[in-house]
Amino acid sequence: MLRSILLALSQSPRTARFVIHNNLSRRVVRRFVAGEHLDDAVAAVRALNQAGRLASLDCLGESVATEDEARRAAAAYSGMFDRIASEKLICNVSLKLTQLGLDMSQPLCEELLAGIVNRAAGQGNFVRIDMESSAYTDRTIDICKRLRARTDSVGTVVQSYLFRTEQDARGLIAAGCRLRLVKGAYKEPATVAFPQKSDVDANYVKVMKILLTSGIYHGIATHDPRMLDATRQFATEQGIRNEQFEFQMLYGIRTDLQEQLIREGYRLRVYVPYGSDWFPYFMRRLAERPANLRFFLSNLFRRG
Ligand SMILES: Cc1cc2nc3c(=O)[nH]c(=O)nc-3n(C[C@H](O)[C@H](O)[C@H](O)COP(=O)(O)OP(=O)(O)OC[C@H]3O[C@@H](n4cnc5c(N)ncnc54)[C@H](O)[C@@H]3O)c2cc1C
Numbered sequence: 542m543l544r545s546i547l548l549a550l551s552q553s554p555r556t557a558r559f560v561i562h563n564n565l566s567r568r569v570v571r572r573f574v575a576g577e578h579l580d581d582a583v584a585a586v587r588a589l590n591q592a593g594r595l596a597s598l599d600c601l602g603e604s605v606a607t608e609d610e611a612r613r614a615a616a617a618y619s620g621m622f623d624r625i626a627s628e629k630l631i632c633n634v635s636l637k638l639t640q641l642g643l644d645m646s647q648p649l650c651e652e653l654l655a656g657i658v659n660r661a662a663g664q665g666n667f668v669r670i671d672m673e674s675s676a677y678t679d680r681t682i683d684i685c686k687r688l689r690a691r692t693d694s695v696g697t698v699v700q701s702y703l704f705r706t707e708q709d710a711r712g713l714i715a716a717g718c719r720l721r722l723v724k725g726a727y728k729e730p731a732t733v734a735f736p737q738k739s740d741v742d743a744n745y746v747k748v749m750k751i752l753l754t755s756g757i758y759h760g761i762a763t764h765d766p767r768m769l770d771a772t773r774q775f776a777t778e779q780g781i782r783n784e785q786f787e788f789q790m791l792y793g794i795r796t797d798l799q800e801q802l803i804r805e806g807y808r809l810r811v812y813v814p815y816g817s818d819w820f821p822y823f824m825r826r827l828a829e830r831p832a833n834l835r836f837f838l839s840n841l842f843r844r845g
Pocket of ligand 1: 671698811827
């Protein structure tokens with residue numbers, strides 16, 4: 542219920558205006574977002590790399606309204622690869638297709654994405670296409686497969702809350718795509734997604750096993766200790782080595798578990814979002830965990 546309300550509010554321009562212009566909420570947001578500028582994010586990635594963690598940079602933004610905005614986002618992403626190379630960071634890039642204009646024009650979006658992926662390929666780097674709501678799943682998968690036919694510098698995400706995901710994962714693996722497995726962060730109807738968390742979790746474990754035995758390097762993205770245990774146990778049973786896959790977590794979340802995985806010798810990539818358009822990302826993080834909402838509200842009331 543609370544999750545649904547928060548996810549609905551994440552689409553509300555009025556709530557966005559209130560939260561974004563509140564200095565106190567901006568401070569709380571810094572727990573989940575590396576900063577407003579690329580320099581902030583680069584500093585965060587440098588620190589993560591020094592602590593033995595890989596990273597993925599995300600310049601926050603989604604559903605742009607003009608071609609100009611989409612082109613500006615694409616230029617920012619292309620520029621990131623030069624910065625990653627010059628700073629010698631161990632870091633790839635994650636992006637959303639709606640930020641590249643998918644809602645306006647699929648050809649424009651594909652053209653911009655192809656440019657970014659070419660730049661990544663030129664530097665031996667990688668672009669992960671984040672998965673947005675189920676309205677975009679088909680198009681995201683089609684676009685990813687088309688580009689994957691030209692280069693292995695691109696991959697995408699599958700969400701275990703969707704009924705269709707096992708089939709999607711098999712199709713993407715057949716196309717050679719590297720995948721990130723997540724539970725899914727959007728508000729989806731019961732016609733397309735498992736309403737019960739236990740089913741989402743069971744499907745997560747099922748798809749994790751498909752990914753780990755596929756012979757392709759994938760990312761298992763979760764902060765859920767039970768999903769982490771299931772993955773470690775399955776990898777051990779199957780003789781899958783630590784360097785054949787990676788765990789992934791979000792910046793600022795369960796840093797205790799992040800440290801533990803590194804100590805145990807696993808690969809861990811941290812998703813590092815930055816930028817001023819942080820509102821929908823922040824609301825999805827609140828929706829995932831009621832304690833985050835309490836933390837946010839108590840900060841507002843204590844200092845407000
Ligand atoms: C690297 C990465 C990339 C992602 N990319 C996408 C994407 O492209 N598309 C998409 O739909 N979703 C994406 N997600 C979000 C994902 O779908 C889930 O919403 C999110 O990871 C929470 O699910 P969970 O697996 O951590 O388990 P949950 O069952 O939600 O949580 C398990 C436990 O993890 C901890 N936890 C989880 N979330 C939080 C939080 N926000 N704050 C503090 N603790 C928390 C808590 O201890 C909680 O009890 C991504 C997640 C990660 C880690």
